[in-house]
Amino acid sequence: xxxxxxxxxxxxxxxxxxxxxxxxxxxxxxxxxxxxxxxxxxxxxxxxxxxxxxxxxxxxxxxxxxxxxxxxxxxxxxxxxxxxxxxxxxxxxxxxxxxxxxxxxxxxxxxxxxxxxxxxxxxxxxxxxxxxxxxxxxxxxxxxxxxxxxxxxxxxxxxxxxxxxxxxxxxxxxxxxxxxxxxxxxxxxxxxxxxxxxxxxxxxxxxxxxxxxxxxxxxxxxxxxxxxxxxxxxxxxxxxxxxxxxxxxxxxxxxxxxxxxxxxxxxxxxxxxxxxxxxxxxxxxxxxxxxxxxxxxxxxxxxxxxxxxxxxxxxxxxxxxxxxxxxxxxxxxxxxxxxxxxxxxxxxxxxxxxxxxxxxxxxxxxxxxxxxxxxxxxxxxxxxxxxxxxxxxxxxxxxxxxxxxxxxxxxxxxxxxxxxxxxxxxxxxxxxxxx
Numbered sequence: 001x002x003x004x005x006x007x008x009x010x011x012x013x014x015x016x017x018x019x020x021x022x023x024x025x026x027x028x029x030x031x032x033x034x035x036x037x038x039x040x041x042x043x044x045x046x047x048x049x050x051x052x053x054x055x056x057x058x059x060x061x062x063x064x065x066x067x068x069x070x071x072x073x074x075x076x077x078x079x080x081x082x083x084x085x086x087x088x089x090x091x092x093x094x095x096x097x098x099x100x101x102x103x104x105x106x107x108x109x110x111x112x113x114x115x116x117x118x119x120x121x122x123x124x125x126x127x128x129x130x131x132x133x134x135x136x137x138x139x140x141x142x143x144x145x146x147x148x149x150x151x152x153x154x155x156x157x158x159x160x161x162x163x164x165x166x167x168x169x170x171x172x173x174x175x176x177x178x179x180x181x182x183x184x185x186x187x188x189x190x191x192x193x194x195x196x197x198x199x200x201x202x203x204x205x206x207x208x209x210x211x212x213x214x215x216x217x218x219x220x221x222x223x224x225x226x227x228x229x230x231x232x233x234x235x236x237x238x239x240x241x242x243x244x245x246x247x248x249x250x251x252x253x254x255x256x257x258x259x260x261x262x263x264x265x266x267x268x269x270x271x272x273x274x275x276x277x278x279x280x281x282x283x284x285x286x287x288x289x290x291x292x293x294x295x296x297x298x299x300x301x302x303x304x305x306x307x308x309x310x311x312x313x314x315x316x317x318x319x320x321x322x323x324x325x326x327x328x329x330x331x332x333x334x335x336x337x338x339x340x341x342x343x344x345x346x347x348x349x350x351x352x353x354x355x356x357x358x359x360x361x362x363x364x365x366x367x368x369x370x371x372x373x374x375x376x377x378x379x380x381x382x383x384x385x386x387x388x389x390x391x392x393x394x395x396x397x398x399x400x401x402x403x404x405x406x407x408x409x410x411x412x413x414x415x416x417x418x419x420x421x422x423x424x425x426x427x428x429x430x431x432x433x434x435x
Contacts, residue, residue: 001026002316004309005144006110007118007131007157009038011295012281013150014101015054015302022108023310029105030116030133030142032151038102039094041256042181043219046097047089050296054303059100065091068195068212072366074359075201075352077246081359081366082194097295118151120160121277128277131157146317147277148305150298153264155283165274166426174348175266175285176226177207177292180236181219182258185251189215192247198291200359203239204352208291211243211250218243218250219257223292227348231260263292267341268334270429273322278305286334289341297337301329323420335413338435342405405435 002025006013009031021027031038045067051058067089071082102112115135122130122141130143149157153176159169192213202209207224222239224231244250266285272278280286280301287294308325309316347355358364412431417424 002146003144004028004146004148005030005131005142006148006150008032008150008152008155008281008283009098009102009112010150010152010281010283010298011097011101012284012286012298012302012305013148014098014105015056015299016148016150016280016306017110017302018101018105018108019055019303019306020309021105021110023306025309027105027109028111028113028142028144029102030113030118030131032117033114035102035112035114037095039098040181040259040261042094042183042259043091044094044097044295045089045293046092046295049088050299054299056101056299056303057104059092059097063092063096063100067091068214070196070198071194072198072200072359073202074356075199075204076356078356079359080194080197081364083366119156121147121157123162124276126164127275128161145276146309149277149279149283150281152282153262153285155279157277158279158283161274161277166429167271167274167279168269171264171266171285173226174345175264177263177265178224178226178231178260179263179292180222180231180258180260182240183255184218184220185253185255186213186216186218186249187251188249190247190249191215201350201352201355203235203242205235205239206348206350209239209243211247213247217255218247220250225344225348226262226265263287263294265289265292265344267338267435268330270432271425272326272329273319275319276317278322278325280305286329289337289344290347297333300333301325304328304332320420323417323425327416327418330416331413335409338409338412339406342435408435 004020004025004027006017006027006029009029013029017027017029043065048058069082071080073080116133117135118131118133120132121128122132122143128147130141131147132139132141147157149155151157153171158167161167161169192211196212197210199209201207205224206228209223210221212219220240220243222231222236224235264282264285264287266289269279269285272284281298282294286297286301305325308321312321315321412435415431416428
């Protein structure tokens, strides 16, 4: 029986583990945290396709909460854009979601080692053959036929790979998002309008904040683009107090959360695979590049990875076979996120008054900000942008620099090699990194 290590109990890794174990593989998940309390203390937006497309049973009704109407607001609060309500979506507690996925994986035979602080890959030439980790003050090594890296944005496995693997070790500042999230009590049961209101450059800070109101609680997120530096305590206090001033029904009692975090805000990393090794989830940069949402993408990727491993009986863990996983993920999901990544790169060059102008002049509308439907930038839209954006002369250069890459996305996708060869993949990566 072929042995597979999943490093990290991330959503994509757990989905891959579940699908591989139920098809006869010996799968063990090594996770740094302890079983109780895994995951951030907040809710996440999901939809049933995350489970249906992953061959994962849907969670029971008692674990889900209804998704609420959402919209965007400019820094000066002069424009609110309401997004069409997604009736298929729901919200789920992150801790309960991870516990559910772990339980389902155990039902099909996946083994778990909690409290395993992984520090590096084990190599056999140019192949990954296991992991080294520390548990209970003892250093151990575990060998396997395949290692799936679900250790997150700062994966010690990815960072330990030598340059000859061609896999990027780290994320650039422009590819990161610093966040703080907290839940306060709702003093009166009043609600914001819409209930889930996303503030672009709220309080002038380069990033995204939100306030999500329910009758019993108020969920506040404060987020800052990595290009603008770390999120300070002063910025958190300013954003939270601004919401409390605008919505007096937000109480002072913290119900949950109060955590800082850093998440990737990028398109897919250029190379995700090596012999005996594959990245999935945040380790691979699998998030929506403007809001950091990645659970649905990661679960879908975990299923694709498992399918490709199972499809080759001779060399399932070879780079040549695992490349098919990267190809399918990019063509079905990753390609559509490149446009959002390009727009995000442009927004990091803006100021609050620029975002006001974009919304007030309808350069940005609900159609462009409805990420669930994808971004469709027509010629007519670009002509409109050109006609109203002239006053923003200082932004013309970064606007042109970023937007000129958008027409190239389909060409880059079309030239992505279906089959792996080093020369073809290296040539494609060069094109991809220039987007």
